[in-house]
Amino acid sequence: GVLFYGPPGCGKTLLAKAIANECGANFISIKGPELLTQWFGESEANVRELFDKARAASPCILMFDEIDSIAKARGGGGGGTGDRVINQILTEIDGVGARKNVFVIGATNRPDVLDPAVIRPGRLDQLIYIPLPDLKSRVSIFHAALRKAPVAPDVSIETLARSTNGFSGADITEICQSASKLAIR
Numbered sequence: 001g002v003l004f005y006g007p008p009g010c011g012k013t014l015l016a017k018a019i020a021n022e023c024g025a026n027f028i029s030i031k032g033p034e035l036l037t038q039w040f041g042e043s044e045a046n047v048r049e050l051f052d053k054a055r056a057a058s059p060c061i062l063m064f065d066e067i068d069s070i071a072k073a074r075g076g077g078g079g080g081t082g083d084r085v086i087n088q089i090l091t092e093i094d095g096v097g098a099r100k101n102v103f104v105i106g107a108t109n110r111p112d113v114l115d116p117a118v119i120r121p122g123r124l125d126q127l128i129y130i131p132l133p134d135l136k137s138r139v140s141i142f143h144a145a146l147r148k149a150p151v152a153p154d155v156s157i158e159t160l161a162r163s164t165n166g167f168s169g170a171d172i173t174e175i176c177q178s179a180s181k182l183a184i185r
Contacts, residue, residue, distance in 0.1 A: 001093060001103065001104035001105060001106065001123055001124040001125070001126070002103075002104075002105050002106070002124060002126040002127075002128060003067070003105075003106045003107070003108065003111065003114075003118075003119060003124040003126065003127045003128070004016065004105060004106070004107045004108075004128050004130050005107070005108050005109065005110075005111040005127060005128070005129060005130065006109060006129050006130035006131055006132075007109055007131075007132055007168060008109050008168065008170070009168030009169060009170030009171055010130045010131065010132060010133070010168050010169060010170075011130060011169045011170075012065070012107040012130050013029060013063065013065055013107060014169075015130065016029070016061060016063045016105045016107065017029075017063075019061060019105075020060075020061040023059065023061070024059070025059040025060055025061050025101075025103070026054075026057040026058070026059065026060040026061070027060070027061050027063065028050070028053060028054050028057065028060060028061070028062050028063065029063040029065060030050060030063070030064060030065065031065045031066050031069075032064060032065065032066040032067055032068070032069035032070035032071070033066065033069050033070070035047055035050070035070060035085065036069075036070065036085065043084070043085045043088075044084050044085060044087075044088040047085060047088040047089055047092060048088065048092065050062070051092040051095070051102070054102045055100055055102055058100060058101035058102055059101040059102075059103075060101065060102050060103070061102075061103050061104075061105060062102055062103070062104050062105070063105045063106075063107065064089075064104070064105070064106045064107065065107050066107070066108065067106035067107060067108050067114070067118070067124075068108040068109075068110040068111075068113050068114055070085050070086065070089065071086050071089060071106070071114050071115050071118045072086075072113050072114070072115060073113060073114065073115045073116065074086060074115050074117075086115055086117075086118070089118075090117055090118070090123065093123050093124075094122070094123070104123075104124065105124075106118070106124045111127065132166060132167070132168055133167075133168070133169055133172075135161055135162065135165075137169075138160075138161035138164055138165075138167070138172060139157055139158060139161040141169050141172045141173065142157045142160055142161055142172060142176065143157060145172060145173045145175075145176035145177070146176050149176070149179075149180050149183075
């Protein structure tokens, strides 16, 4: 498996979807907190069901967004649901692989809080940093976000991209959507 990490809104989930599309694989994405419930044993059952669903849909890319919310370092003395859920995830990751045609991708903006067992060899052992977009990428994001919107001829996408240094792809998309809504008003 692979772990994508980087600032929020930089396209980690979008990249995972694109990989699935390019590989012709099914794509299942879940945000970590969606697996958690208050009932004893139910969170672990949710993890098992998710992996069963991925195996049934193989070839499949299984994406854990916000994996840091369910795979924090163990050993804090609290034990309980968090430790049981991470143990179940590790067991399931160990049970999938090339022969099962399920590829696991985790995404986080906090790799420092992950349990070391999650990123050991054979699990999510490829760590890939997804940075904030550079100028060329911001130009592409503006073009994609504005492709269906009429843009005045005096609007320079290059200027917009230069003035949004430090913005994520999600930030730029939101700017374009807000501008479109304001133009409609």
